[in-house]
Amino acid sequence: MLKYVNDYCSNAMYLLKIDDDVFVNMPQLTNFIQNDLSPNYTHNLIMANVKKNAPVFRETESKWRVSPEEFSSNVYPTYCPGWRIIYSMDIVQYLYRQSQNTAVKYFWIDDVFVTGILAAKLKDVHKEIGPLTVTNTMVKRYLKESAKYSCFVFSSYSFDINQNGPLMEFLHKQTACFSMANLLDYWMNK
Template sequence: MYLLRRFKFYTLIRKYAYRLLKMFDKKLWPTIIYTVILFGLCVTVWQLRTDSDHVTEYSAIQYNVYTTNTTGYSYPLQTLPHDDYHRLINLKNFTFTIFNNPCNESNPTLLILVHSNPKNFEKRKIVRETWGKNTPQVKVLFIIGLVKIRRLKMQLQKENEEFGDLIQGSFYDAYRNMTYKHVMVLKYAIYHCPQAKYILKTDDDVFVNMPLMLNFLNLDLSPFGGSRMIFCTLRKNSPAMRSWRSKWRVSFKEYPDKVYPPYCPGWAIIYSPDVVFELYREAQKTDYFWIDDVHITGTLVAKIHLSHVNIDSLVLDRKEQTDALHQPSRCNRTFLYGAPNMNNREIKALWECVKTREVHVSLLKYIT
């Protein structure tokens, strides 16, 4: 029965095909041939255009920090758990024990959140007096944890009353709590400064070439913000330290792999807001690992399938920094950051060196 139905179907098809062919005059065949050729050419052009679009799209993925922005980006807080604000990774009942909100009713280009040891009063003072001034475009806050010494608590309260730029979380400021501190940076940006177009996480012994930084963000990138962006001094193939003599020692239970994923040393990282949110969301549901650089900018960055942009070439090395400090005429070297772990004198001197320099220069050619 099945074979009979198939035979009747094919017979019907041949019948109508023969009638259709008889309808065409022989003179029409050249027209048909030309039409087929034209159709083939159109398909080829369309395919080439599609392939070109794929190449362009791939290039945009590789270099989208230069070509895209998140104008009007808003953090999708509704996708977070209802108790998210009062939770920090595995800490319940989290709160900001010292809080300031300079972003209120403003639209800063850059939010800078500076990791600081609570005892580093002088370092914070130097940052405020040099590159870290609060302006309409730039909001600077210092991130600290709880302290046990009563005298130090009183000093911090007094400092905050005077400057209004401390953010303290409800965990103790300790070496193994640095991941809490870093995730608190992301939490603060999301909940309390969503207007910021870029977020810089840095340390209190770092020098930021602020005039050139603003030029870079507003002109090289976009005054409206970037997307899928993380700029840092990238580190690759770093081994997990197992020696008991190393302060960076991790056990196999803490981290079983031999080598860390590519990651950013935490002293200077620029994030776009969407990346801040994606990393924060992952951190909130991922097991705690105390080396924040590796955990957040390595493991979690890999989870969200993001590529780092390496800016090593925009950091002064020690020799260049020494030359610039002793010979101001050599301060023309294009850079975003001084060498890591600077002392107060070096930060002050480098600020004097750069604050009046020409900043209208593109940095894109320096980025790898």
């Protein structure tokens, strides 16, 4: 992905990497990028759920088990789970260059490898995306209540596909309303 975007999309400002079970509120995403993100954060950005000091799973029964030989530390570097991430293009280019560095040892958990290990030397690039996200439980409430709840960009992972149609219909009637000021307050107080 990093190679493709670096080679063929180098004029883009951002890369959105998203899993197929995440709902994207496109009007709100467009509003957020144009009016809030672009004036403030066109560089040095990995925006996702930020995991700090996450423990390495050593239990033998976990599918995410990592042996000490694979990863010696008991905690991962700050990283982002990959179900929805916004990257600024300078970061995409940096991560791609780092991935080509033969001194960097490949690690099989791609989220940790790309947004953690490859990005480890970068300072203050990981920004929390939580305030832009709605859970499946919240979606059900949104469909029953007022427009004040339509200010989200992403669903959480494993979005209930049965909610897709009703949610699209609901959002079609709403106007974009998110402000980066809320995120800036959130980031400053973390």
